[in-house]
Amino acid sequence: MTGAAASSPSKERQTRMKTRKQDEIITKHAPLVKRIAYHLMSRLPPSVQADDLIQAGMIGLLEASRNYDSGQGASFETYAGIRIRGAMLDEIRRNDWAPRSVHRKARKLADAVRQIEHRERRDARDHEVAAELGLSLDDYHQILQDASGYLVMSFDDLGADEDSIGPELADRSPGPVDRVQNDAFKKSLSDAIASLPERERLVMTLYYDEELNLREIGAVIGVSESRVSQIHSQALIRLQARLGRWLELDGE
Numbered sequence: 001m002t003g004a005a006a007s008s009p010s011k012e013r014q015t016r017m018k019t020r021k022q023d024e025i026i027t028k029h030a031p032l033v034k035r036i037a038y039h040l041m042s043r044l045p046p047s048v049q050a051d052d053l054i055q056a057g058m059i060g061l062l063e064a065s066r067n068y069d070s071g072q073g074a075s076f077e078t079y080a081g082i083r084i085r086g087a088m089l090d091e092i093r094r095n096d097w098a099p100r101s102v103h104r105k106a107r108k109l110a111d112a113v114r115q116i117e118h119r120e121r122r123d124a125r126d127h128e129v130a131a132e133l134g135l136s137l138d139d140y141h142q143i144l145q146d147a148s149g150y151l152v153m154s155f156d157d158l159g160a161d162e163d164s165i166g167p168e169l170a171d172r173s174p175g176p177v178d179r180v181q182n183d184a185f186k187k188s189l190s191d192a193i194a195s196l197p198e199r200e201r202l203v204m205t206l207y208y209d210e211e212l213n214l215r216e217i218g219a220v221i222g223v224s225e226s227r228v229s230q231i232h233s234q235a236l237i238r239l240q241a242r243l244g245r246w247l248e249l250d251g252e
Contacts, residue, residue, distance in 0.1 A: 025065045026058070029080055033057035036084050039211055048095075053088045060087025106147045106237065108133060109140075113241035123197050124241075126234070144233035145226070192242045200235035203228060 037053040064080040072079075112132040116124035130140035193204060199221065206212045206220060214228045221228070 022062070022065045025076070026061055029061055029077065030058070032077065032080065033061055033084055035211075036081065037088060039213060040085070040088060048092060052091060052095075056087045056091035057084040060084040063087070102147050105143050106240075109143065109147070109237045110241040110244065113238055114244060117241065124238070141230050144230050144237070147237075148229055148233045188243060189239075192239050195242070196235055196238060200231055200238065203231045204235050207232060 033054055034057075037050055037057055040053060041048065041050050060083040061080055064076070064083040067083075068076050068079050070076070109129065112129050113124045116128050116132055120128075126140065127137055130137050133140070135143070193201065196204065202221065203217055206217045207214075212220070214225045214232070218225045218228045223231075
């Protein structure tokens with residue numbers, strides 16, 4: 001009895017210390033949650049609220065503080081960033097804001113790009129994709145704009161942010177991400193990104209690696225924010241066309 005009684009305060013003290021440490025971690029990294037939320041917001045429809053993303057991201061941060069293992073070799077911020085972004089994307093999926101028509105149009109764009117590039121053995125051009133679908137160039141660009149948020153989510157499902165931490169730290173639920181944890185896919189993804197037209201590759205690098213928003217990218221490459229959005233969406237469509245065997249677009 002004495003031993004049990006003595007151990008109880010010790011356990012309580014350890015619990016309090018652990019809770020205090022988690023609170024300190026959450027307070028310190030709360031700005032990371034906001035940064036990721038607003039970075040995503042720049043590519044999502046107005047119906048997606050920043051407060052909802054931040055709330056979901058804070059839950060992801062809390063889970064990261066509980067599950068992080070420094071022995072795995074990644075920094076806490078790197079690991080937490082993955083969990084925060086994943087929690088936000090899960091929140092968006094639960095609300096299913098993207099109309100089914102957006103899914104269908106994105107699939108058609110990717111199919112058209114795939115057919116043109118298979119036929120011509122080179123990058124498909126804007127006007128060629130539009131002509132393949134019987135659209136004007138303006139209508140094609142509008143579809144890219146409409147599908148932009150959905151395409152960002154689809155690309156995140158490809159595991160674009162996970163190479164730096166390795167599969168053992170991703171700790172994601174079964175689904176598309178499970179398929180991307182193998183070396184063959186990552187090689188395919190890397191090759192597909194490297195093969196993008198120069199401007200598309202630059203936009204992807206600035207957005208995903210440097211984490212610039214669309215306005216900042218526009219300033220770097222000298223085009224409008226809306227044009228950056230089009231280039232970004234076009235790059236994602238091209239990647240989905242080239243990686244079709246790894247990721248099927250949802251929605252018929």
